[in-house]
Amino acid sequence: MAGHKRIPALRLAALAGCLLAAGCAPVARPVVTPGASDWKIEAEQAAFVSLGPVIDIETPAGLSLWYKRELKGPVAIEFEALAVSEGGANDEVSDLNAFWMARDPRAKGGAVFAARRSGAFAGYDDLQTYYVGIGGNRNTTTRFRRYIGEPGNRPLLPGHDLKGAENLLVANRWTHVRLIADGRHIAVERDGRRIFELEDAQAYKRGWFALRTTKSHLRIRNVRIGKP
Numbered sequence: 001m002a003g004h005k006r007i008p009a010l011r012l013a014a015l016a017g018c019l020l021a022a023g024c025a026p027v028a029r030p031v032v033t034p035g036a037s038d039w040k041i042e043a044e045q046a047a048f049v050s051l052g053p054v055i056d057i058e059t060p061a062g063l064s065l066w067y068k069r070e071l072k073g074p075v076a077i078e079f080e081a082l083a084v085s086e087g088g089a090n091d092e093v094s095d096l097n098a099f100w101m102a103r104d105p106r107a108k109g110g111a112v113f114a115a116r117r118s119g120a121f122a123g124y125d126d127l128q129t130y131y132v133g134i135g136g137n138r139n140t141t142t143r144f145r146r147y148i149g150e151p152g153n154r155p156l157l158p159g160h161d162l163k164g165a166e167n168l169l170v171a172n173r174w175t176h177v178r179l180i181a182d183g184r185h186i187a188v189e190r191d192g193r194r195i196f197e198l199e200d201a202q203a204y205k206r207g208w209f210a211l212r213t214t215k216s217h218l219r220i221r222n223v224r225i226g227k228p
Contacts, residue, residue: 031225033223034223036052041066042119054219056219057211057219058090060090060215061207061210062088062176066112066209066210069088070208071181071207072168072206074226074228075180075228081096081218085218091216095139095215096213096214097131097134100207101209102129102210103128104128125147130148130198133212135168135169141161141162144157159192184204225228
Protein backbone atom coordinates (compact mmCIF):
# COMPACT_ATOMS: atom_id res chain seq x y z
CA MET A 1 0.00 0.00 0.00
CA ALA A 2 1.41 3.43 -0.98
CA GLY A 3 2.83 5.48 1.89
CA HIS A 4 3.24 2.47 4.19
CA LYS A 5 6.54 0.76 4.96
CA ARG A 6 6.34 -3.03 4.66
CA ILE A 7 7.80 -5.07 7.52
CA PRO A 8 9.26 -8.46 6.53
CA ALA A 9 7.11 -11.42 7.54
CA LEU A 10 9.87 -12.96 9.66
CA ARG A 11 10.23 -9.74 11.63
CA LEU A 12 6.46 -9.53 12.13
CA ALA A 13 6.43 -13.08 13.45
CA ALA A 14 9.29 -12.29 15.85
CA LEU A 15 7.48 -9.20 17.12
CA ALA A 16 4.25 -11.13 17.64
CA GLY A 17 6.10 -13.89 19.48
CA CYS A 18 7.76 -11.35 21.75
CA LEU A 19 4.44 -9.70 22.61
CA LEU A 20 2.89 -13.05 23.45
CA ALA A 21 5.81 -14.31 25.50
CA ALA A 22 5.65 -13.68 29.26
CA GLY A 23 9.36 -12.92 29.46
CA CYS A 24 9.60 -10.52 26.55
CA ALA A 25 12.48 -8.06 27.04
CA PRO A 26 11.53 -4.35 27.30
CA VAL A 27 12.15 -2.05 24.34
CA ALA A 28 15.41 -0.11 24.76
CA ARG A 29 14.88 3.56 25.61
CA PRO A 30 16.64 6.18 23.45
CA VAL A 31 19.80 7.67 24.95
CA VAL A 32 21.46 10.95 23.94
CA THR A 33 25.25 11.29 24.03
CA PRO A 34 26.18 14.99 23.77
CA GLY A 35 28.81 16.06 21.27
CA ALA A 36 31.33 18.90 21.47
CA SER A 37 28.95 21.42 19.86
CA ASP A 38 26.21 20.70 22.44
CA TRP A 39 27.94 22.55 25.28
CA LYS A 40 28.13 26.20 26.39
CA ILE A 41 30.84 27.45 28.78
CA GLU A 42 30.37 30.12 31.44
CA ALA A 43 33.70 30.81 33.16
CA GLU A 44 34.55 33.31 35.88
CA GLN A 45 38.19 33.45 34.76
CA ALA A 46 40.22 32.14 31.84
CA ALA A 47 40.05 28.35 31.91
CA PHE A 48 41.04 25.31 29.86
CA VAL A 49 38.16 23.17 28.57
CA SER A 50 38.61 20.34 26.07
CA LEU A 51 35.38 18.89 24.65
CA GLY A 52 36.65 15.60 23.26
CA PRO A 53 35.38 12.11 24.11
CA VAL A 54 36.78 12.87 27.57
CA ILE A 55 35.84 16.37 28.69
CA ASP A 56 38.77 18.01 30.45
CA ILE A 57 38.08 21.05 32.64
CA GLU A 58 40.88 22.94 34.37
CA THR A 59 39.80 26.19 35.98
CA PRO A 60 41.13 28.59 38.63
CA ALA A 61 37.61 29.81 39.53
CA GLY A 62 33.91 29.14 38.97
CA LEU A 63 32.88 27.43 35.72
CA SER A 64 29.62 25.96 34.43
CA LEU A 65 29.44 23.76 31.34
CA TRP A 66 25.83 23.79 30.12
CA TYR A 67 24.18 21.26 27.86
CA LYS A 68 22.44 23.56 25.37
CA ARG A 69 19.23 21.58 24.91
CA GLU A 70 16.33 21.78 27.31
CA LEU A 71 15.45 18.49 28.99
CA LYS A 72 11.93 17.28 29.72
CA GLY A 73 11.27 14.74 32.46
CA PRO A 74 11.26 11.98 33.24
CA VAL A 75 15.01 12.03 32.69
CA ALA A 76 18.19 10.40 33.99
CA ILE A 77 21.58 12.01 33.38
CA GLU A 78 24.66 9.92 34.01
CA PHE A 79 28.37 10.38 33.61
CA GLU A 80 31.73 9.31 34.98
CA ALA A 81 34.05 11.86 36.56
CA LEU A 82 37.61 11.96 37.84
CA ALA A 83 39.18 14.61 40.07
CA VAL A 84 42.71 15.07 38.73
CA SER A 85 45.67 15.33 41.09
CA GLU A 86 48.84 15.45 39.02
CA GLY A 87 50.60 18.46 40.51
CA GLY A 88 48.91 21.09 38.32
CA ALA A 89 48.08 24.58 39.57
CA ASN A 90 44.36 23.77 39.84
CA ASP A 91 44.56 20.10 40.82
CA GLU A 92 42.62 20.70 44.04
CA VAL A 93 40.39 17.54 44.13
CA SER A 94 37.20 19.46 44.83
CA ASP A 95 33.73 20.39 43.57
CA LEU A 96 32.24 17.82 41.25
CA ASN A 97 28.95 19.66 40.97
CA ALA A 98 25.88 19.79 38.72
CA PHE A 99 22.62 21.63 38.09
CA TRP A 100 19.71 19.81 36.49
CA MET A 101 16.15 20.78 35.47
CA ALA A 102 17.37 24.38 35.80
CA ARG A 103 15.09 27.24 34.75
CA ASP A 104 15.15 31.01 35.07
CA PRO A 105 11.64 31.98 36.25
CA ARG A 106 12.13 35.55 34.97
CA ALA A 107 13.06 34.55 31.42
CA LYS A 108 10.77 33.70 28.52
CA GLY A 109 10.38 29.93 28.41
CA GLY A 110 12.58 29.69 31.51
CA ALA A 111 15.73 29.79 29.37
CA VAL A 112 18.87 29.83 31.51
CA PHE A 113 20.81 31.56 28.72
CA ALA A 114 18.54 34.64 28.63
CA ALA A 115 20.68 36.34 31.29
CA ARG A 116 24.45 36.73 31.01
CA ARG A 117 26.24 35.00 33.87
CA SER A 118 29.91 35.24 34.72
CA GLY A 119 30.34 31.69 36.03
CA ALA A 120 30.46 32.87 39.65
CA PHE A 121 28.46 30.54 41.91
CA ALA A 122 26.21 33.26 43.38
CA GLY A 123 25.07 34.18 39.88
CA TYR A 124 22.91 31.05 39.73
CA ASP A 125 20.95 31.69 42.93
CA ASP A 126 18.04 33.10 40.92
CA LEU A 127 17.43 29.78 39.13
CA GLN A 128 14.88 27.14 40.02
CA THR A 129 16.94 23.98 39.85
CA TYR A 130 18.26 20.89 41.57
CA TYR A 131 21.92 21.02 42.55
CA VAL A 132 24.41 18.50 43.84
CA GLY A 133 27.92 19.29 45.04
CA ILE A 134 30.13 16.23 45.54
CA GLY A 135 33.32 17.07 47.42
CA GLY A 136 32.44 20.74 47.79
CA ASN A 137 34.15 23.22 50.09
CA ARG A 138 37.59 21.84 49.25
CA ASN A 139 36.36 18.22 49.43
CA THR A 140 34.79 18.40 52.88
CA THR A 141 31.05 18.20 52.08
CA THR A 142 28.62 16.56 49.66
CA ARG A 143 25.30 18.38 49.43
CA PHE A 144 21.98 18.38 47.58
CA ARG A 145 19.84 21.50 47.22
CA ARG A 146 16.55 22.52 45.62
CA TYR A 147 17.01 26.12 44.49
CA ILE A 148 13.83 28.21 44.63
CA GLY A 149 14.90 31.18 42.49
CA GLU A 150 15.71 33.62 45.29
CA PRO A 151 19.16 35.28 45.26
CA GLY A 152 21.08 34.52 48.44
CA ASN A 153 18.77 31.64 49.37
CA ARG A 154 20.04 28.10 48.78
CA PRO A 155 17.85 25.86 50.98
CA LEU A 156 19.66 22.92 52.55
CA LEU A 157 17.88 20.18 54.50
CA PRO A 158 19.84 18.50 57.35
CA GLY A 159 19.73 15.10 55.66
CA HIS A 160 21.14 16.58 52.47
CA ASP A 161 24.47 17.60 53.96
CA LEU A 162 26.86 14.65 54.01
CA LYS A 163 30.38 14.37 55.33
CA GLY A 164 32.71 11.41 55.84
CA ALA A 165 35.29 10.00 53.43
CA GLU A 166 32.79 7.65 51.75
CA ASN A 167 30.86 10.69 50.46
CA LEU A 168 33.83 12.71 49.20
CA LEU A 169 36.09 12.62 46.16
CA VAL A 170 39.11 10.36 45.81
CA ALA A 171 41.94 11.74 43.70
CA ASN A 172 42.49 10.13 40.29
CA ARG A 173 39.63 7.67 40.70
CA TRP A 174 36.62 7.50 38.36
CA THR A 175 33.21 7.78 39.99
CA HIS A 176 29.82 7.21 38.33
CA VAL A 177 27.07 9.78 38.94
CA ARG A 178 23.39 9.50 38.02
CA LEU A 179 20.94 12.41 38.36
CA ILE A 180 17.24 11.54 38.25
CA ALA A 181 14.13 13.69 37.77
CA ASP A 182 11.16 11.33 37.48
CA GLY A 183 7.97 13.24 38.17
CA ARG A 184 7.95 14.08 41.88
CA HIS A 185 10.85 11.71 42.52
CA ILE A 186 14.27 13.39 42.49
CA ALA A 187 17.43 11.45 43.29
CA VAL A 188 21.21 11.33 43.06
CA GLU A 189 23.08 8.04 42.75
CA ARG A 190 26.82 7.55 43.00
CA ASP A 191 28.57 4.31 42.09
CA GLY A 192 25.24 2.50 42.34
CA ARG A 193 24.43 3.92 45.78
CA ARG A 194 21.53 6.33 46.20
CA ILE A 195 22.90 9.22 48.26
CA PHE A 196 20.01 11.71 48.01
CA GLU A 197 16.26 11.42 47.49
CA LEU A 198 13.47 13.99 47.47
CA GLU A 199 9.75 13.63 46.88
CA ASP A 200 9.01 17.07 45.49
CA ALA A 201 5.34 18.08 45.46
CA GLN A 202 6.21 20.97 43.14
CA ALA A 203 8.83 19.20 41.07
CA TYR A 204 10.82 20.89 38.33
CA LYS A 205 9.87 18.78 35.32
CA ARG A 206 11.81 20.51 32.56
CA GLY A 207 14.96 22.59 32.31
CA TRP A 208 18.67 22.58 31.56
CA PHE A 209 21.65 20.58 32.84
CA ALA A 210 25.17 21.80 33.64
CA LEU A 211 28.38 20.37 35.00
CA ARG A 212 29.79 22.78 37.54
CA THR A 213 33.07 23.26 39.41
CA THR A 214 35.42 25.85 40.89
CA LYS A 215 39.23 25.87 41.23
CA SER A 216 39.68 22.27 40.22
CA HIS A 217 40.72 19.92 37.44
CA LEU A 218 38.06 17.42 36.36
CA ARG A 219 37.73 14.86 33.61
CA ILE A 220 34.26 13.75 32.50
CA ARG A 221 33.37 10.88 30.18
CA ASN A 222 30.41 8.80 29.00
CA VAL A 223 27.77 11.49 29.44
CA ARG A 224 24.41 9.91 28.66
CA ILE A 225 20.93 11.41 28.87
CA GLY A 226 17.90 9.14 28.78
CA LYS A 227 14.93 7.92 30.81
CA PRO A 228 15.09 6.61 34.40
